[in-house]
Amino acid sequence: MTATIHPLGDKRPPSLDPIIALTAEDMNAVNAVILDRMQSKVAMIPELAGHLIAGGGKRMRPMLTLASAALLDYPGTRHHKLAAAVEFIHTATLLHDDVVDGSEMRRGKRAANLIWGNPASVLVGDFLFSRSFELMVEDGSLKVLKILSHASAVIAEGEVDQLTAQRRVETTEDHYLKIIDAKTAALFAAACRISPVVAEAGDEAEESLDAYGRNLGIAFQLVDDAIDYASDEATMGKGRGDDFRDGKVTLPVILAHARGSEEDRAFWKAAMQGDRTSDDDLAHATRLIRSTGALADTMERARLYGRRAIDALAAFPASRAKSAMIEAVEFAVARAY
Structure with a gap:
């Protein structure tokens, strides 16, 4: 039976509170590792x-590592260092992304590159990548090392692929889904997959949790794409319309461009090339995205991937961890409402 996502639920909006509560004790241990390993002379x-690390992020990816371990009743502590490695990989990519994008905001604060400069941000990102690999090696599992190192390479490929697609309004939906599968979903998938490895839960559990993380990651990114045109800085933690002004051809733009008139397509081409980036242009872009159904259809695709994520957990028995992981998917989709 296919799962149904109800973004606002019957009694209360979906929340990360259950998964936060589930992983709270383990997260304290992860945060201790993060604090220790980000130190330097x-x-x-x-x-x-x-x-950046203390900047109020949800710690979604390491939380998924911990929740996946709870789902499998893993009694050990190896996942603490590995969850910290996952967070370091993510933080390093954020530091590098903000330099590439010239971002001004990250997690509701000034981007690090504006405070310390681009060279320092790139080099500290490199430091955090190095720390993540130290933690992987200390774990001692070649399989874990392979999963996380492969994810790191795929993320970099996805970022480069996105860079080459930037300002190219003719980018196809299939190409864009390939980009976000690499740059976003790969780390979600890896974060979930390493727990069944350390828990020795078998190939089926690995594949199921990989599918859960991957589909959740795609849904998460599609919602981010939508709320760039439908939210504010307080909700997003970055500037509204950043993707638009950066010429990022995301799914709402791809759909609106494909469905628009000749005049609309001319606008999108000029906007993505950086010639139409005023507040009025952003307002016009938002109207086009809404009037063509591009915003609604982006959210419908996000819900589709969310349902796939929930379905991937079907083989696991009912538990507090499973319920929390399902609600985390519902929360990821409901953020746009």
Whole structure:
């Protein structure tokens, strides 16, 4: 039976509270590892890293590693260091992304590159990548090392692929889904997959949790794409319309461009090339995305991938962990409402 996502639920909006409560004790251990391993004799490194790591992020990816371990009743502690490695990989990619994008906001605060400069942000990102690999090696599992190192390479490929597609309004939906599968979903999938490895739960559990994380990651990114045109800085933690002004051809743009008139397509081409980036242009873009159904259809695709994520958990028995992981999917989709 296919799962149904009800973004606003029957009694209360879906929340991350259940998965936060489920993983709270383990997350304290993960945070202790993060705090310890971001230290350096070079004062700028913990200062810059701490600006982002302590910046109010949800810790979604390491939380998924911990929740997946809880789903499997894993009794050990290896997942603590590995969840920290996952967070370091994610944080490193954020530091690098903000340099590439010239971002001004991250998690509701000034982007690190605006405070310390681009060179420092890139180099501290490299430091965090290195720390993540130290943690993987300390775990001692070649399989875990393969999963996380492969994910790191795929993320980089996805970012480069996105860079080459930037400002190219003719980018197809299939190509874009390939980009977000790499740049976003790969780490979600890896974060979930490493727990059945350390729990020795078998190939079927690995595949199921990989599918859960991957589909959740795609849904998560599609919602981010939608709310760039339908939310505000307080909700997003970054500037509204950043994707639009950066010429990022996301799914709402792809759909609106394909469905628009000749005049609309001319607007999108000029906007993605950086010639139409005013507040009025953003307002016009938002109207086109809504009037063509591009926003609604982006959210419908997000719900589809969310349902696939929930379906991937079907083989696991009912438990507190399973319920929390299902609600995390519902929350990811409901963020746009």
